[in-house]
Amino acid sequence: MKSSASVLRPSETRQRIVDTAARLFYTQGYNLTGINQLIDEAGVAKASLYQHFASKEELLIAYLTKTSNEWFDQLTEHVSPYDTPKAKVLASFDLLLNFSESVSFRGCNFQNIISEVPLESETVRSVIRTHKAKMRQFFTDLLAETAHAELADAVTVLFEGALIAGQTQQAIWPVQSAHALLEKLL
Template identity: 40%
Template sequence: MSSPRERILEQASILFHHQGYNSTGINQIISEANVAKASFYQHFKSKDDLCVEFLNRRHQYWFDALSDFTSKTENPKERILSAFDFIIHMNDRENFRGCSFLNILSEISKEQESILRVIQSHKNDLRVFFRQLVNNELLATHIYLLFESAIIESQLFESNEIVDKSKSIVKNII
């Protein structure tokens, strides 16, 4: 069995992503991770601290998965379009739970700056991802915005229909 710290992060990933941040308590996390509470506070100084760590991990995991998924083709335009297939892929895997970063954004207050910064930097990286594929500032932003709303709208309506629509819109503008 993996280390307590690892088990905490694993369970937090599952629970934060499926139930939301505020609706998931430390007690549930440690109980399902089979870790004592004192051990939890040995590794994380607060719940917000765990949240930051979770988001950092999620960032790594998500970008690795995106890179993997989109690098099946060499053509930059094909890669952009496959990024939208990646949304569908993730929706299937995660039951339309949307973007962890945007979900948590809606839950935090202005005081939780350290969490906000991780979210901002994640989205910045996503924007850079598209910019590297189109080499045109405004077009990259355009695609980025459509990508973002494709995630959210598919979460809202629990359907990939809008992702396909976004994809064909993008096909027309690149």
């Protein structure tokens, strides 16, 4: 009888590897996740891993790219029912609160990784900067046609700060405080 790993199609194998890496990189960290653990938990052969990813860093980039795409899909869907830019900004902070609680305040996938990779890992750092720039652009676009357009960068800083403070404090109050401040500012 064939093992389940041997009957997976290449795209399924790749997806299983990325999903396993996502879970392990997020819960235990990039540097503490070994290739052998990843192979074991994904249920794939070492050759399969290297057929899809030339290096652990390449797998990290796939994880970050997947995570970014999923975040922005979720964010767009979450704010779409709201009519005003202010309501959409506040809804994005509600989503941040839900996310923070759902991951037990483990924090931002990107902030966690940036502290683990060396400065020389420019490709990884570029993926992270791109994600964060896209978040900034999201708020810039929302507020562009309002009287508060100049606050887009401040909203971005509040969002990022609330995320990291929530992780540090293991509490919801940083996100709630940022939300309350924005209700007054916008």
